[in-house]
Amino acid sequence: MSGLLPPLRVFRGILKELRAAKGSTYKKTLAYNYVIDQFRKNEVTGERQCRARQEALHASQAYLCLLTSTRQHLVLHNLYHGKGERTPDQAASMVGLRMPSQPGGKGWEN
Amino acid sequence: MLRSVVRLQSVLDGARPLRKYFTRDPTSYFSLHRKSYSSVLTERRKFYDDVSISQGDGGVYEINLDRRKLKTPGGKLFTAPNEALAIAVATEWDAQKDTLKFYTMHLTTLCNTAIDNPTHRDKKQMITAALKFLETDTVCYRVDDPPPLVELQRNEWDPALRWIENRYNVVIGSSSNILGPEIPKATIDSFRQHLNSYNFWSLTGLEYVITQLKSVVLSLGLIDRHLTVEEAVLLSRLEEEYQIQHWGSVEWAHDYDLYELRARTAAGALFVQLSSESSTAQRKLMQD
Numbered sequence: 208m209s210g211l212l213p214p215l216r217v218f219r220g221i222l223k224e225l226r227a228a229k230g231s232t233y234k235k236t237l238a239y240n241y242v243i244d245q246f247r248k249n250e251v252t253g254e255r256q257c258r259a260r261q262e263a264l265h266a267s268q269a270y271l272c273l274l275t276s277t278r279q280h281l282v283l284h285n286l287y288h289g290k291g292e293r294t295p296d297q298a299a300s301m302v303g304l305r306m307p308s309q310p311g312g313k314g315w316e317n
Numbered sequence: 318m319l320r321s322v323v324r325l326q327s328v329l330d331g332a333r334p335l336r337k338y339f340t341r342d343p344t345s346y347f348s349l350h351r352k353s354y355s356s357v358l359t360e361r362r363k364f365y366d367d368v369s370i371s372q373g374d375g376g377v378y379e380i381n382l383d384r385r386k387l388k389t390p391g392g393k394l395f396t397a398p399n400e401a402l403a404i405a406v407a408t409e410w411d412a413q414k415d416t417l418k419f420y421t422m423h424l425t426t427l428c429n430t431a432i433d434n435p436t437h438r439d440k441k442q443m444i445t446a447a448l449k450f451l452e453t454d455t456v457c458y459r460v461d462d463p464p465p466l467v468e469l470q471r472n473e474w475d476p477a478l479r480w481i482e483n484r485y486n487v488v489i490g491s492s493s494n495i496l497g498p499e500i501p502k503a504t505i506d507s508f509r510q511h512l513n514s515y516n517f518w519s520l521t522g523l524e525y526v527i528t529q530l531k532s533v534v535l536s537l538g539l540i541d542r543h544l545t546v547e548e549a550v551l552l553s554r555l556e557e558e559y560q561i562q563h564w565g566s567v568e569w570a571h572d573y574d575l576y577e578l579r580a581r582t583a584a585g586a587l588f589v590q591l592s593s594e595s596s597t598a599q600r601k602l603m604q605d
Binding site: 210211225228229236237238241261262265266268269270272273276277279280281283284286287 | 368369370400401404405407408411412418420421423424542544545546547548568569572573576577579580583584586587590591
């Protein structure tokens with residue numbers, strides 16, 4: 208079984224993730240320079256370096272998976288993870304009810 | 318719930334409660350007298366702008382947040398054995414927006430675990446703990462019913478199992494018995510010998526991957542680059558995926574778990590490769 212993606216796709220994917228994480232200044236980050244450097248270094252390769260290249264490709268794909276999954280996980284986390292308790296008003300309105308209101312106050316204020 | 322815990326503690330602590338938990342001094346979080354190791358639940362305000370790495374004594378790499386050096390939760394200086402790992406960790410810190418979400422920083426967590434060794438174990442104990450999973454390995458436990466799932470498990474898991482048996486020249490086998498397959502002692506010994514060649518950092522990563530995938534077979538397949546992260550995670554969740562096909566996927570449970578498992582597994586696999594790499598990197602440099 209070998210589901211390795213083509214190197215160029217992994218390369219683009221990683222840059223895309225770095226950009227998503229850092230915004231337009233992503234080209235100044237350490238990771239950007241390192242990734243460009245590594246992919247260039249492994250670009251031209253003879254038989255002898257084949258193993259090292261395979262290793263680098265596997266690692267880069269794992270890194271892409273790490274970045275993508277962390278981002279997707281965070282999206283779902285922000286969407287679904289509990290943010291604390293709701294107020295009685297919010298809880299009531301979730302099921303289509305409203306808390307009773309008392310125009311003159313409930314008597315226990317002040 | 319968190320709020321009520323804080324409230325309870327503030328009652329117990331008396332008069333000077335909350336400030337202690339929301340101190341603005343960034344160093345206090347990483348210092349020793351903060352005894353909790355559970356940074357998972359807490360988020361902190363981001364207290365730095367710039368992240369950089371520098372090479373310290375003995376060729377190890379350190380992380381700098383503005384001018385401050387990053388420390389581990391145990392209070393030790395944070396160091397990474399090579400540039401790639403240091404950059405990956407620095408990127409995690411750099412990617413944080415307004416709050417530090419420690420549960421998204423898997424490589425940092427793994428480095429912290431390797432540096433602090435919070436459970437105080439040595440290599441031998443870690444190998445034993447990792448191989449304990451072989452007795453209850455996911456891919457060795459098969460079902461008898463329903464037939465489509467039986468067939469799915471046979472088609473998907475058997476190749477991975479056969480690959481590992483050939484690669485390490487061992488016998489593992491599978492079983493649908495509740496006691497699982499009988500793993501020969503020779504198999505355990507031969508894995509033990511193989512894992513002995515890993516260094517402490519790689520073992521930390523490997524054990525992490527094994528506990529995530531609940532499988533030694535799939536973890537070694539991943540580390541030996543027979544499987545990709547996505548494939549290993551899919552095989553680990555095979556029965557769940559089968560049930561999802563029948564009953565539908567629930568985003569806040571299934572997808573949430575899937576992405577978390579993928580992120581953790583990828584981090585662990587990368588950590589193993591990067592922390593066992595320092596010698597190959599040297600060799601590559603000399604070739605250039």
